[in-house]
Amino acid sequence: MFNFFKKDKPEAGAEENKPKPAEAAVAPETGKSWAERLKLGLAKTRNQLGSQLAGLFGGGKIDAEIYEELESILLTADVGISATEFLLDDIKNRVKRQSLDDTAQLKTALKEALSDLLSPLQQPLDTSTHKPFIIMLAGVNGAGKTTTIGKLAKHFQSQGKSVLIAAGDTFRAAAREQLQVWGERNNVHVVAQSSGDPAAVMFDAINSALAKNIDIVLADTAGRLPTQLHLMEEIAKVKRVMDKALPGAPHEVLLVLDSNTGQNAVNQVRIFDDALGVTGLVLSKLDGTAKGGVIAAIAQARPIPIRYIGIGEAIDDLRPFNAAEFIDAMID
Ligand SMILES: Nc1nc2c(ncn2[C@@H]2O[C@H](COP(=O)(O)OP(=O)(O)OP(=O)(O)O)[C@@H](O)[C@H]2O)c(=O)[nH]1
Ligand SMILES: [Mg+2]
CATH class of the missing domain: 3.40.50.300 (P-loop containing nucleotide triphosphate hydrolases)
Structure with missing residues (x-):
């Protein structure tokens, strides 16, 4: 453990603005791959999003109600109003273009829409x-x-x-x-x-x-x-x-x-x-x-x-x- 990573006491004035630091504990060597650790790290987001989406994408007709539910699930995961609308429009277009009719196909549509949104941000620092x-x-x-x-x-x-x-x-x-x-x-x-x-x-x-x-x-x-x-x-x-x-x-x-x-x-x-x-x-x-x-x-x-x-x-x-x-x- 590097002391450097331990939070010291901030001087007066900074205290009220500072979020509570996370519990300082270095995970022991788990032998897990980065992708696995990322999954573990994002478990809370995934548990919330994933379990709700699994219910929604369980199969059945795609209708207005499904989109409404999807909207509220995305909003709960902090996607925000504007990006949620953007993703929903994108998914609706995919549904039309690819003539999707079953909710089970929506998961792929959502992942593709997210990928189109996030992939342009993947630009490693040179x-x-x-x-x-x-x-x-x-x-x-x-x-x-x-x-x-x-x-x-x-x-x-x-x-x-x-x-x-x-x-x-x-x-x-x-x-x-x-x-x-x-x-x-x-x-x-x-x-x-x-x-x-x-x-x-x-x-x-x-x-x-x-x-x-x-x-x-x-x-x-x-x-x-x-x-x-x-x-x-x-x-x-x-x-x-x-x-x-x-x-x-x-x-x-x-x-x-x-x-x-x-x-x-x-x-x-x-x-x-x-x-x-x-x-x-x-x-x-x-x-x-x-x-x-x-x-x-x-x-x-x-x-x-x-x-x-x-x-x-x-x-x-x-x-x-x-x-x-x-x-x-x-x-x-
Ligand atoms: N769990 C977790 N804690 C982190 C991570 N990155 C930083 N921290 C913790 O967050 C707290 C603040 O980290 P700092 O690096 O001191 O933050 P800072 O932006 O330099 O803070 P100031 O200089 O006070 O503005 C420390 O307790 C860190 O150990 C992270 O990825 N995960
Ligand atoms: Mg600092």
């Missing part, structure tokens, strides 16, 4: 386009940014890439220390300052990466709510400073979303995207949520590539997003 490749992480308090940085550092190191971490969360002193402890253990250089100026940390980190010929910089930022306008302006400024240190940087702005947030995640995507130009999403904490359907709502509202999904607190609980695998885990 870090070979720049060196150093600068990745900035943003998100609300407690979304999973710092944990994702640890996971990504390991992910990239295992691909033989050199990594540097910028401790850009200067709001919580403990956040910096956590990153430093973790960095020492894993031989990852962490650039930190006690100045309290995130922009200065980023400037330093980028210059250090250039001097050391580093492949990837992972830049942490402090959590903030989209409603805290001065903090949204601050993070936009941090991004501009990165571009001054290295024109074109950051090359990726990752927004980390806590999957338990449900429909509010769509709002977060819109506001962070407007402020920062988000280029990729990370869905964290998919383990143990019944709100996995929110992925469809995001895809429909702001189709930004989903780069990674997180299904636990341990270091290898993060993978690139795969639409087919995700749909199977959610529905099958």
Whole structure:
């Protein structure tokens, strides 16, 4: 267990905005494949969606009532009103085009409709386009940014890439220390300052990466709510400073979303995207949520590539997003 993944006490002010952290426990080595673990992680979503859909798709005539029931099932799984309507229209078109008449055929129609919606978001992050490749992480308090940085550092190191971490969360002193402890253990250089100026940390980190010929910089930022306008302006400024240190940087702005947030995640995507130009999403904490359907709502509202999904607190609980695998885990 890495201490780095343990939540420290936030300073006053952040507390009221912070969702309760999930129970900190690293799953013992189960020997299960990623697809199996994803299924386990999405069990709550699947149990809810899957069992209701099984009842609905049990065979019989497709009629208006079936669509109404399907609508309420999707809404309960946090698919949201707009994406639910979109999916229903798509399914109705498929029913017409393919002359489907039995509800048992609707499951495939739903999976195809979801696939058309989610597959375009399956665009793995290509870090070979720049060196150093600068990745900035943003998100609300407690979304999973710092944990994702640890996971990504390991992910990239295992691909033989050199990594540097910028401790850009200067709001919580403990956040910096956590990153430093973790960095020492894993031989990852962490650039930190006690100045309290995130922009200065980023400037330093980028210059250090250039001097050391580093492949990837992972830049942490402090959590903030989209409603805290001065903090949204601050993070936009941090991004501009990165571009001054290295024109074109950051090359990726990752927004980390806590999957338990449900429909509010769509709002977060819109506001962070407007402020920062988000280029990729990370869905964290998919383990143990019944709100996995929110992925469809995001895809429909702001189709930004989903780069990674997180299904636990341990270091290898993060993978690139795969639409087919995700749909199977959610529905099958
Ligand atoms: N179950 C589960 N817990 C996670 C996951 N990712 C992060 N967490 C936990 O969520 C809590 C918050 O994670 P952090 O990485 O500190 O979140 P943060 O966005 O950096 O938080 P702030 O810096 O305070 O804004 C920690 O207890 C993590 O262990 C995940 O995929 N699954
Ligand atoms: Mg953090």
